[in-house]
Amino acid sequence: MRRIAVSKRQRHHGLLCIARRNQFSRGCPPRTRRLSQKKSKRSGKGAFLTFIVLLLPLLGAVLAPSLTRLFGGKSGWLLAVLPLAVFIHFLGMLGTVSEGEPVTGGFDWIPSLGVRFSWLLDGLSLTFALLISGIGTLIVIYAGGYLDGHPQQGRFFSFILLFMGAMLGLVVSDSFLMLFVFWELTSITSFLLIGFDHEREASRRAALQALLVTGIGGLSLLAGLLVITQATGFNDLSTLLGSGDALRSSPLYMAAFVLVLGGAFTKSAQFPFHFWLPNAMEAPTPVSAYLHSATMVKAGVYLLMRLNPVMGDTAAWETVLPLFGGTTLLVGTLLAIRQTDLKLMLAYTTVASLGLLVMLTGFGSDLAVEAAVLYLIAHSLFKGALFMVAGLIDHEAGTRDVTALGGLRKAMPVTFAAALLAALSMGGLPMFFGFLAKEEIYAALGFGSGWAALATLAALAGNSLMFAVAFAVALKPFIGAERKTPKHAHEGPVALWLGPLVLALAGLLAGLASGWVHAGLSSPMASAVAGRAVEITISTIPHIGMPLLLSGLTVALGIAAYLKLGALRAGMAGLLAAIGWGPDRGFDQFVRGVLQASVGVTRVVQNGRMDFYMSVTFLCVAAVLLVPMILFGELPVLPAFPDLRFHEWAVVVMAVIGIGAVVYAKSRLVAIVSLGIQGLAVALLFMLFGAPDLSFTQFMIETLSVVILALVMTRLRLSLSDHRPLGQKLLDTGIAGACGLGFGLLLLKVTQLPFDDTLSQFYNAYSRSIAHGRNVVNVIIVDFRGFDTLGEIAVVMITGLAVLALIRIRAKPDAGKTREIEQ
């Protein structure tokens, strides 16, 4: 019975699976898993629930403006229920996923193209989903307090929930198309959020910059995904991940690699694309904490981790990723030292952390993968918290300049506690989750080879500088003598300190209860990234060894750097001033260059001179007529001397004289009369060659034209001769002559080819028997092609109305004046 219940489609998949299993050793387990799930009724329900849960943030985005209108800043608490529900739903999957069994589901989206709306929740996706929804809950509450009373708060909630929906979609996507769509959606929502304060030019610039950099990266990713599909034939992640070496051994690997990196490096702000991330700090602080440290900027890292099992383990992967990652790490920390703005300091350390993550992902050992996973989780927690602290200080004290802040510990004790806890994790001190990450990093890198030693040194330098920055942000504003700040600082409302405190405490608790965290989150995630079962065992109890030694060295160097921060900052400032140019300035030059180039092109192409447009148009006409004819040797043969009768020659000569006179006429009357001559000649030609109807119509029309033209010309004081300079005359003659030649040759060629008159014969044969008319031309017009004639009459009528309107309706330039006088 059960076998019968399996639908045709599923059976089709089953067959495909068997076929693929023959091809690749590992077959396609995700498909079979999906198959078994579809059979059971319960997981079908679960899949529907997951779909609804994915839509929840989008629902929130719709509701947010009206809720905010009703409840103001308090609506943050209400709206936070939605991400919390998402968080709880994904928490429920933790058991299944941590046993190594991914949760998948979905439905057909575009069946004709084989596109599905499908999700894949393994350790990697689930950890990301939990971070996004968990931190998202806190951020929504925080934003409620941070932007309390802001007239646009509803819009802000809407955007941030929209982003949450996009980001969730991105990390759970199984099909490539979905992945790309959500990827670009996060770029677009990021654009909206950075440009939230759209009345400031700096905001607009930052928003546009982020959109351009990440948007172009997104297109690169799309190309990369298409290349992967081309290379392997798969268009979703679950089958790709089960395909083993299919991608690595493909000749298209290199192209896919470069294109995917284009997407990942721009999104995750790797050097030299790092410049957009610090500028994105123009956004309100909740955005910086959420998008630009905890979630969105990790999308690039997510992608690299996701593809590590099928793209990693190659020389290119293990060279390029550590190289760019390491450079980004060093550049990021050095630039962070230079800053005095709390948010900018954090932003540059985020750049550095992303570099570290990329370096670890590309290092190519299980231990490095574990380190990357631990650091990613730790970073999301402490950096989110520190950003919120920075925003809180800004909100309460009115400045974020670290040199202008001091002694806030008494006024803001809770904030101080949260900041300190987060900084301890960022600095990698024992008991905190950051410590585990750091130990694992040093254990993974080691001094095995020159390459590894270089990476270790980069990590050591980066980590100690990040240590210094962490405490500069979390300690400097709170200790020392109290400083006068623009606002009188005091502790913020619960909504503002709840988020940082919870995240900072989470960093501590995760460190203490590392066994549970590893079992639930880190080990499944590391297994998904490595592509095989990996178990993380590191705990907060220090083990004597190289990693601990390096950790101690990091702390010592970090403290030294913290104490000498002023001198280091001055040194970096001097160095940057000496260099003078950076990619950020380059972006301005690029945009300006594009603008100037387009202005230049427009000036040439759209120069506002009609004769120029006409010349170009007719040049093209001549080229289209003549070039193919000459290229393909289709020129007509030279005709024999025509046997025209005398009166026929006379009419032709008359037409030629008419044409010549129109062109050369110096006076208006001559021109009009000559126009009449050529028209008359055409009418006579029609008459001679069996077209009396045409001849009659042409006579009437020509007469009318001449009369109307003569009437209008008497009202215009215009000289007819057009004083073209000689060069212009020659050019125009050339273009006109070429066009004429083209048309003439075309006509000659066509008339030399055999003629198919089936249609004409049809009209001749049936004109009388079907349509009961003897004049075949008239029958065609009023009967066979009656609707065409109706259209023609409509055109004539519309023209008549337009002419009437043009003559009757006039702008009255002084109408406004008279009204003013009357008043």
Next chain:
Amino acid sequence: MEAVLSLLVALFFAAGIYLMLSRHLIRILLGIVLFGNAVNLLIFTNGRLTRGTPPIVPPDLMTSAGPVANPLPQALILTAIVISFSFFSFLLVVVYRAYQDLGTDDTDEMRVAEPADEAPPPMGY
């Protein structure tokens, strides 16, 4: 016969286009009239030429007995003549009104939509 008419059509096109390349609207208008006639003759010659005999069925027959002129291009041209006349009259009025409002028929001086010294767009964001 077709060869002579091809030559004539070429002349019509050349003259029409030469006039349309002028900067003066009134000459462009004359060019358009020539151009219209050129197109009509092109279609006419395309359908091959037959001397005399128009496509009219004699009163006592159901179809014409001998060869007659091709009726199809004639039907097309009949429509085309009327449409080009509408076009011509519309353009004539547009030229007339443009002259009234702008005081010129020189296209280089008609720069309401595309001013010659248009300021560049703002270079900011």
